[in-house]
Amino acid sequence: MKDYLLKVKANDHISGKLWLLSLEWEEDPPKAGQFFMIEVSNSYDPMGRRAFAVADVRDGEILFFYDVIGRGTKLLSTKRKGDTLRAFGPLGRRLFSYEGEKHLLIGGGVGLAGLTLFGKELRSLGKEVLFVYGARRSDQLGMEGWLKEEGFDYVLFTEDGSKGRRGLVTDILKDLKGSWTVSACGPKGMLRAVKNEALKRGLRAYLSLEERMACGWGVCLGCVVKTAGGKFKRVCWEGPVFPAEEVVFS
Ligand SMILES: Cc1cc2nc3c(=O)[nH]c(=O)nc-3n(C[C@H](O)[C@H](O)[C@H](O)COP(=O)(O)OP(=O)(O)OC[C@H]3O[C@@H](n4cnc5c(N)ncnc54)[C@H](O)[C@@H]3O)c2cc1C
Numbered sequence: 001m002k003d004y005l006l007k008v009k010a011n012d013h014i015s016g017k018l019w020l021l022s023l024e025w026e027e028d029p030p031k032a033g034q035f036f037m038i039e040v041s042n043s044y045d046p047m048g049r050r051a052f053a054v055a056d057v058r059d060g061e062i063l064f065f066y067d068v069i070g071r072g073t074k075l076l077s078t079k080r081k082g083d084t085l086r087a088f089g090p091l092g093r094r095l096f097s098y099e100g101e102k103h104l105l106i107g108g109g110v111g112l113a114g115l116t117l118f119g120k121e122l123r124s125l126g127k128e129v130l131f132v133y134g135a136r137r138s139d140q141l142g143m144e145g146w147l148k149e150e151g152f153d154y155v156l157f158t159e160d161g162s163k164g165r166r167g168l169v170t171d172i173l174k175d176l177k178g179s180w181t182v183s184a185c186g187p188k189g190m191l192r193a194v195k196n197e198a199l200k201r202g203l204r205a206y207l208s209l210e211e212r213m214a215c216g217w218g219v220c221l222g223c224v225v226k227t228a229g230g231k232f233k234r235v236c237w238e239g240p241v242f243p244a245e246e247v248v249f250s
Pocket residue numbers: 035046049050051052053054064065066067068069070071072073074110113114209210211212213240
């Protein structure tokens with residue numbers, strides 16, 4: 001990991017709150033599931049960097065999908081081609097499991113960005129990959145274009161039925177046949193449901209947690225979570241991926 005000064009190649013609005021940031025990248029590709037702490041402002045307002053999962057790495061560029069939700073991401077959306085951004089990473093030491101031949105990758109909203117690179121790696125290893133992508137409404141499924149472009153099999157869910165199947169991403173686990181490894185990234189409520197459904201069905205499941213982070217490399221203890229057995233772990237350092245049975249939801 002290192003602090004890079006990276007040039008913006010593009011920063012485009014996709015749909016709803018979703019944006020796609022492309023930064024120039026000539027280094028070795030980060031591992032699937034890793035993230036960067038990106039400086040959104042060069043002043044103290046807002047303080048600190050923001051964490052973003054590496055969504056894809058292509059020839060000479062690294063891609064991040066992000067939702068504009070607060071001041072930091074709003075500022076990020078004002079960056080233009082040729083601007084530079086400081087990005088510290090790649091971070092995250094415990095990543096997804098490649099075990100098993102059939103992989104179900106479940107992304108809730110922008111959480112899908114934490115799984116896209118993993119999907120590409122699994123496919124390159126000859127594994128079967130099925131993405132499940134869900135959101136409240138159809139305008140929150142802006143990463144569908146990426147799934148299509150990359151030629152992945154995928155199932156969409158919306159809570160209001162405006163696109164794909166009506167319901168929750170976890171509904172897919174109810175009629176799943178065979179031995180799948182489940183990897184998921186998204187809001188806490190979704191991760192809790194994935195854990196419960198997957199473990200009930202005897203499936204191996206791994207959850208990528210997106211706790212709020214300040215330093216991103218293990219020193220501030222800002223991202224600590226309680227795990228099974230009562231141990232506290234830093235999501236940025238001992239994670240961000242944990243076997244489902246290890247995660248305790250409050
Ligand atoms: C390892 C990791 C990877 C991530 N990857 C991505 C990604 O690829 N794309 C993406 O869009 N986002 C990702 N996030 C979340 C992203 O870091 C936050 O959305 C961002 O920091 C918000 O900054 P802000 O200044 O816009 O919002 P703030 O003004 O800081 O917060 C706005 C609101 O969002 C809430 N909030 C902020 N961060 C989080 C969080 N992590 N979890 C839950 N609620 C939060 C705040 O409590 C507040 O209510 C990731 C987070 C982590 C830890």
